[in-house]
Amino acid sequence: MGLLDYFSSQRKKNNASVAKERLQIVIAHERSRRSHAFLPKLQQELLDVIRKYIPIEDDQVKLDIERDGECEVLELNITLPEESARG
């Protein structure tokens, strides 16, 4: 194999490994979104429950899933309205 062939084969080699790496990232992302398809519904139901006690807007409840190494953390943030904060 000539030097030129060697370099062009190295460049092509990168092609497949770049494709693999990109696919692994995008598919991991899409799979995790699929497995969290329940999030919007959970958010709505939480809103309904919280509203029984505190008047809040839709955007005052935030639900997020964060990866933390092997673990996933479900993060729930509720911003209380001014009124109720003052008590």
Next chain:
Amino acid sequence: MAKIIVVTSGKGGVGKTTTSAAFATGLALRGYKTVVIDFDVGLRNLDLIMGCERRVVYDFINLINHESNLSQTLIRDKRVDNLYVLPASQTRDKDALSQEGVERVLNELKEEGFDYIICDSPAGIEHGAHMALYYADEALIVTNPEVSSVRDSDRILGLLASKSKRAVDGDEPVKEHLLVTRYDPNRVKEGAMLSTDDIVDILGIKLIGAIPESEAVLAASNSGVPVILQEKEDAGQAYTDVVSRYLGEDVPMRFLTPEKKGLFKRLLG
């Protein structure tokens, strides 16, 4: 008890129909009573690949709408015993595939004593593809070694895991087999194409075989002969291997590495 196998991919043009025709023919050659159903309503093509296009009288939608019965509608293959084709309608659209209708036809086929029911899915993830996979016991995931095809295959795996009848009923999941088609070992060796190992790593399902990129496939479709009947051709042999592996035989993978060429080839036989 009949097994229902969907041949699906998400992405279009990757080789689902080619595979459905070859796989169904292979199972029938092994003595199993097999029917292959074209779910691509409105874009009928399986009849051409199976070489029975001039014998289509009634179709799947007629059957669903009680406009014909099974014996009027099924086309018996002239070359291979035990092999039947159920063509799609060319004039209707996919909404004509009602879930109750599909279920009833599948049940009639089971009562008819079929061993295998192969469902050739349309591309996409819409209603037609959903109906093709809904009743499946197993799935052949047809994937080309190319980024968009691999990603779409993963979408389909997601649908099988959430939207199939087995998933909805909480039964044992649909058994998934990865079939890589249009594989070019030379380009894989150069590092220009994803390898079967790469795709298995990414999708995490078991490989049932790789079908090489082959001119024999085009030739077979031109003449309406499923490529598996071309016993001298690499693609035909690769499909025969897939059928054997499906039936539980331990057949080593072939066509994964470049063919040895020239003097080298002659010396090594």
